Amino acid sequence: MLNTKISKEDLERISGVNTRKCMKCGKCSATCPNFDAMDYHPHQFIDMVDKGNIAPLLESKAIWTCLSCMACLQRCPRSVEPAKLIEAVRLAVVRQQGENRLAAEDIPELLDEDLPQQAIVSAFRKYKK
Amino acid sequence: MKYSYYPGCTLKTKAKELNNYAIRSAAALGIEMEEVENWQCCGGVYTASTDEIATKLSSVRALAQARDKGQDLLTLCSACHNVIKRTNNEILNNEDFSMKVNNYMGSDMQYHGETKVVHYLEMLRDVVGFDTLKSKVVNPLKNKKIAAYYGCLLLRPGEVMAMDDPENPQIMEDFIKAIGATPVIFAQRNECCGGYQTLNDKSIAQSRSEKVVSSAVKQGADCIITACPLCRYNLEANAVTELPVIYFTELLAQALGVKEVQ
16 A cells, blocks of 8 residues: 655655745746656656645656656756655655555566667666565 | 776676677777676666665676776677766765665775766777777778667766767767778757567557668668667667668778788
């Protein structure tokens, strides 16, 4: 059972992000190369965490589909760094018992001959604790 | 010049050619790459949180070993470079992180950010020099139009990676000119290929990779070069549009005339 009692303070501590620095220009979401696959967009993570509306983010698809490509982080004019906050929300989920997104047992059927090891270790870093 | 060299997991397995051509080319340029002993996988991606310590220790061990030898740490894979350089930066700028890391490390391997992390491309630009490289080219790749794909990991976060302008880079284009070819600038050159999404939601990796490859094709590229095995995989396996994707070190070895040397 997912614990949704994660506070704004928890997420700000894990991420190092100060949501109050945001000036709501929307550039982070405008530049997100994976915008269509995100149910909540980078600017919404900042805004919703700021307001303490965190439960929907913990159950979102976006914490899994974020590419961690740092486009939003790089292009934020206020250095709010949304990617770090999305990472913190994902960690707040995968650090809980039974909330891993990927298991070692899933890997064999996902393999193909050319798949680099780098893909597997990266996916484990993102989806498993 | 001699470097400590961190190859990483994929360069010993699926991306052997990225590694082998790099070592061969470096030797031709008077650069020795001494592999870090017993290196451990960097983890592939840097976890950007203030409280993740253990996942970064493999990088710290490699950094400490290079320091003990008095060498800079040379990286080649974009992902390893990103993880190790950011870990080093965190140790230098975050006292709390540095303290916690060193609590894990034990008294014989304390580390405080002394090592300089250098990507192979930076070594070519800043130590060898692109002019010198150009003078050593025996097989210039004339008439070849090459699209340099940076992806996300080489350049970002720009302040930490400090390799080049994160939005308008030129290091790989300068490399392409040095080996006698023509660089092709394309819109998607520093946008993500989809990365690890190939294992989570393949359609995302397919959509991203297709955007990247078709953008390079539109600008008339003959091929794409990369320093990242996962970028190469995605652009080849997950894009519909076909364009050869090659490690930059393979073209380097070809230009230097050392590609076939055993």
